[in-house]
Amino acid sequence: MKTEDKNTVPKARIAVIGKSNVGKSALTVRYLTRRYIGEYRSNTDLLYRQTLTINNSPIEVEIVDVCSCDLEAFPEEAIYWADAAIVVYDITCRASFNQATEMLQKVLQLRSQLPTVLLGNKADLEHLRKVEETEGRTVGIKNNCSFHEVSVAENSQDIYKAFDAVLSECRQAPQKTRKFSVSKMLGTLIGNVNTKTPPETKQGGTVVVCHKSDLYKSRVLRRRQNFTATASL
Numbered sequence: 001m002k003t004e005d006k007n008t009v010p011k012a013r014i015a016v017i018g019k020s021n022v023g024k025s026a027l028t029v030r031y032l033t034r035r036y037i038g039e040y041r042s043n044t045d046l047l048y049r050q051t052l053t054i055n056n057s058p059i060e061v062e063i064v065d066v067c068s069c070d071l072e073a074f075p076e077e078a079i080y081w082a083d084a085a086i087v088v089y090d091i092t093c094r095a096s097f098n099q100a101t102e103m104l105q106k107v108l109q110l111r112s113q114l115p116t117v118l119l120g121n122k123a124d125l126e127h128l129r130k131v132e133e134t135e136g137r138t139v140g141i142k143n144n145c146s147f148h149e150v151s152v153a154e155n156s157q158d159i160y161k162a163f164d165a166v167l168s169e170c171r172q173a174p175q176k177t178r179k180f181s182v183s184k185m186l187g188t189l190i191g192n193v194n195t196k197t198p199p200e201t202k203q204g205g206t207v208v209v210c211h212k213s214d215l216y217k218s219r220v221l222r223r224r225q226n227f228t229a230t231a232s233l
């Protein structure tokens with residue numbers, strides 16, 4: 001987490017990763033907007049930015065929703081970029097669980113102290129379940145990270161608990177040295193070399209649509225604002 005000085009709002013970055021179609025975009029949008037949007041275009045990474053209040057204190061949160069379209073490659077840059085990771089699988093898809101398990105291990109190899117959560121999504125589809133809850137819990141325990149089964153569709157309260165807990169952990173973590181600042185990177189992402197922050201929307205959030213391979217090189221392809229209104233995301 002980055003804190004620039006006493007008066008600035010602390011910042012935290014979360015990478016949401018997992019196999020394609022597990023519900024990463026739905027999860028991120030649900031957490032930030034409380035809304036469920038069923039269908040998303042999914043050929044780009046999305047960077048969300050919003051100021052939230054956690055434990056009565058503001059925190060500026062950036063969440064990268066990593067697109068899984070590129071042969072399911074491990075999103076290493078996102079993990080180096082992040083202050084926390086949320087690894088998602090779909091309880092109706094064994095392959096997504098296997099991939100989440102591998103991803104979790106890789107995350108912790110690269111960043112052993114990174115606050116990490118394992119989420120088994122689509123818990124509403126009990127009749128299609130292929131992964132038992134105990135299996136997820138066991139992987140969580142083995143990797144020393146918290147675990148929840150959730151349904152983004154049904155607005156499980158554990159979604160908020162998981163994000164809020166990881167953000168609280170970020171806030172408590174000592175500041176780490178960054179290769180580049182959040183504001184500078186975002187400023188560059190939106191094509192503003194003066195590093196001014198993008199205008200806030202009424203809901204206080206912005207979403208930046210980024211090309212997967214260019215996100216961490218700070219090159220923007222397109223910008224959207226007011227993501228709560230862009231239901232086609």
Ligand SMILES: Nc1nc2c(ncn2[C@@H]2O[C@H](COP(=O)(O)OP(=O)(O)OP(=O)(O)O)[C@@H](O)[C@H]2O)c(=O)[nH]1
Pocket residue numbers: 018019020021022023024025026027037038039040041042043066067068069121122123124125150151152153154
């Ligand atoms: N039944 C059910 N469907 C869900 C849930 N969460 C997401 N979905 C659906 O799962 C599909 C994939 O959701 P996305 O959010 O696009 O998944 P993603 O992981 O971002 O997919 P990629 O962008 O391909 O990586 C969509 O049809 C969602 O409506 C859930 O909790 N329950």
